[in-house]
Amino acid sequence: MSKNDFIKRLTAMVTKEFRQLVRDNSSILIGIFLPILLIFIIGYGVSLDVKRVPIAVVLEDTSPTTYDVLSFLNGSEYFSPTYVTSMHEAEKMIDGRNVEAIIRIPSDFSESLYRQESSIQLILYGVDSSTATIVKGYIEGSIKQWEALNKSKFINDSAVGNVTVENRMWFNDANSSIWYFIPGLIVLIITIVGVFLTSLVMAREWERGTLESLFVSPVKPLEILLSKMVPYFSVAMIGFIFCLIAARFLYKVPIYGSLIIIILCSMLYLFVTLGMGLTISSITKNQFLASQLALLVSFLPAMMLTGFLFDLRSIPAFIRNIGQILPATYYLELLKSLFLAGNNWHLIYKNCLILFFYAIFFISLALKVTKKSLE
Template sequence: MSGFGTRLVSLTRKEFRQLLRDRSNLAIGILLPMVLILIFGYGMSLDVKNAPVAVVLEDSSPTAHEAIAGLQLSPTIAPVLLGSMHDAEALMRERKVDGIVRVPADFSRALAAGNARVQLIVHGADAGRATIIQAYVSTALAQSALGQADRGAAAPFAGLVTVEQRMWFNAANTSTWYLVPGLIVLIMTLIGAFLTALVMAREWERGTLEALFVTPVRPVEILLAKIIPYFAVGMLGLALCLLAARFLFAVPMVGSLFAVVLSSMLYLVVAVSLGLVISSVTRNQFLASQVALIATFMPSMMLSGFLFDLRNVPTAVRVIGHVLPATYFMDLIKTLFLAGDVWPLIWRNCAVLAAYAVGLLLLARVVTRKSLD
């Protein structure tokens, strides 16, 4: 074995031993990803369930009761029957209900005349939730009207067109399928950038790197020895995410496992290289952790498309989002999980990640010098 290979194996063995010896590293690399998977997978949801909606029946006829039957049977709405709009408005102000459905006193007569109306009022403080509840209530009322139409009753407020709905790429219609693949991006970022920056900076503080500088080892060997162990930890985190997605949350993987692993490996190299750059520049654990958090983890969560569609944000924010490598990996991983092997998108985004990896590795080599300046 050449001198380069011998030194690299020795340094890598040292890094693995140090990684296994330091329990805080293992906690961040293995335990924290599992905690994130459980919190985001089980505790975070963009779906609306059991939304409390006040129902004011000013018309007590059987026809009016049939009109709201869909609300009572809906699994997403928890109707609260009230006798007056005054009581309903009081509950709305106290945020005890998210909406009000008002069936006017002349509903039965208007229905017979063909111009029946039902009033829907939704609490608009949370615009996204309000839109979802509005859609749920409208759908439930339409189902009640269609049921009346099937029994021969007039149902003018249901409309004259029946819409047959089908949702592509998320047949379960649940936000879990949308969120869980994105967790892979966050965990790869956490392990790659945050953990690597923290550990490398710790060695600067302890003087370990100073001891290495007086040996024949070269900066590229130090960098490779740092990359290999945390790359392995990152791949372990990927395996945990894939197992959790499949067996805990039943998220399908429509695309190929090969493409998922390949894109994850590329992004992990990007994240680890970015962590090395941050640690080499800061050389301080606290500063490195703050920079890594602000420059990698938070943007990956907020600006990569994990929570918000970048097409719906201002242009300046969208431009910043498309500068982040996490955005391209997020697009890749969600497409692979839910849509399948869309090869033009896969090759394009993988090429972008590969360019980021090469550029950041070169930058890490430049900023990592055998000097104490």
């Protein structure tokens, strides 16, 4: 009888929450339309790939060899070259930020190739150091490739330079930062939706006093929490499915791992975020405070300390240890591996187990805090 009463009360509460959710446009916007908006804006707007870089090319040597060396600039999606005749003109262009780099070919370049003393001057706009580093890598790599292919024309000893290096990006054959960003973007979206939805909605009910009417009813704290989680879990999963479709068909990100495992581990992480949101709302009981706290403990750490933007191995050990505490770190590692590498069962078992314990912890903490609030 007690079990039947629990099911009846929970069903009634969940039904009530679904009806309230349908009437609440803000929750639909956060749960479904915000993920779609973010996947479009960030997916298209954030990229580590530098393309159509304006470059000034100073040709003091106009021999066919020079044009052959610089042939990688023509028709490339990465460069937009402007050929000038003097260094003074090129310096004016880089001073005015009209170009990001200058390539200067000295007048004796072709002759120096046969003496193995040739050099090309590369000047980079160093204010934007990240772009300058990427452009430097592109240009140096292209020139080295030409040198490897044409070395036999300028070196008489055929025994020299027989070894060439063939580069390949393992697990990212397209060498595209979009493939790297999209799994991390999904982590951010689920974090935002899961934590913000439950924290704001629950805090709003604390502010309005609608929860007080439940205090005198037979409804238990566990039933209140479950009734809040079920509708917003459903909404967040709809947003996740949209993100998954966009990743595969819009951005062409491959999915080498099991789609079922991706969905299951995402559901598990969503329980973690919902538990965090419920805990925050029960502690603050205020929408403004709940939103600020949710931002500080979920979104910002998930973006900065999980490996989404920075390699955790390159940051101080203290900060790296903080990143290892965050559940988003393990979900991000899971998604990247499942999308780009396939089913690595060691990572799947390890990270899913960690996320499971986080889910139990945060839901139990939310239940404890809610019970204390009711008392």
